[in-house]
Amino acid sequence: MNNSIVLFTDGFPYGTQEAFLGNEIRFLSEAFSSVRIVPLFMRKGVRGPLPSNVRVLPPVFVSRAKAMLAFARPSAWLTFAAAVSEGKLSSSRVRKSLKQSVIISALKSRMGCRWSDFEADLWYFYWGTNAVNVLPFLSSCPRSVARFHRFDLYEEDVEGGESQVFRERMLERLAAQCLVSADGMAYLNRMYGHLGLNPVLARLGVPDRGRGRGSEDGVLRLLTCSNVYAIKRVDLLASALSTVSGTRIEWVHFGDGPREYRDRVLKIASRFPSNVRLQFMGRRPNNEVMEFFRSNPIDLFLNVSVSEGLPVSIMEALSFGCPVMATDCGGVSELVGDLNGRLLPVQISPERLAREILDVGGRACGMREAARSSWDEEVNAEKNYREFFEFLKHRV
Structure with a gap:
């Protein structure tokens, strides 16, 4: 038993990202007598x-300057040389592979200096990239598991993803690979079934x-909650709503992103007909978004991304009894259908999207x-995390 x-995170409990990890901490602390969190950044x-x-x-990297010092370590460049020797490194992945090499080098160095911080019965990597890539470079370590979501799983998802040049060796070092969707589980089996892994749906x-x-x-009140990146296609929704006449629509968006994408959305919204209005909220703490769900009428939650794992934002909408309209990517079809909303094709025109929203x-x-x-x-x-930590505690 x-x-x-030890829980490895990208930043939690620091910053506003990984907000959904906060849902797990209570259950994790109840299942294990001792929990240590190692944030990377x-x-x-x-x-x-x-x-x-x-x-x-x-945190492993407490500042940008510390990260630059880690970048100068010979061990980081040796790791990068190993990545190149894997023969899977295209020019578009050089920068991301360098990042992984720096993370591996810095984390391995921290472990060498303060191993007592890392001694535990089990290591739990919240992401299938970044910190978990240190595993192939350790001679020994506790039994380890990792969660796999989207950008850390689907290799064709280059935008927003990370280079996975050490993936096979990393996967083989895991006692279990924990997938957040059945689609992800099928993908891992299809790509790496020959390795004899132990994938579990979690x-x-x-x-x-x-x-x-x-x-x-x-x-008609619509809500979206996502980063404003090209992959999330918030501009597609804006284009769809710009074609709607007659029906009064109020659209609220939580989330932000690079200026070029944000400005594209706002430019389209500036030309909305008088019956359509956008309230762009920007990045807000998760508790503020949840309070908005509680305190305001919402008729439909939307997600028109081209790539997903199993979005927590959709889970949150469903928990409030809010119908969901979302594109059929990743594991979205495991939660969304005609009974509780509408599953849309990924390739959809603004005109059809508008018709579906009104319908x-x-x-x-x-x-x-x-x-x-x-x-x-x-x-x-309450159900999922108790079952998951029961699995980690007794069956890994």
């Missing part, structure tokens, strides 16, 4: 308070924060119970 665990702000048996170790989950409500005044939006009220049931059956945090 495993009693102590220092970021502004810190979440808290954490349970009393959770200890946060200093969906994320969100807690019960109560039920939301729909509109009662004839306005489903007009019937959304009757889908709210099915949406809530989808959350309870598939991504209820």
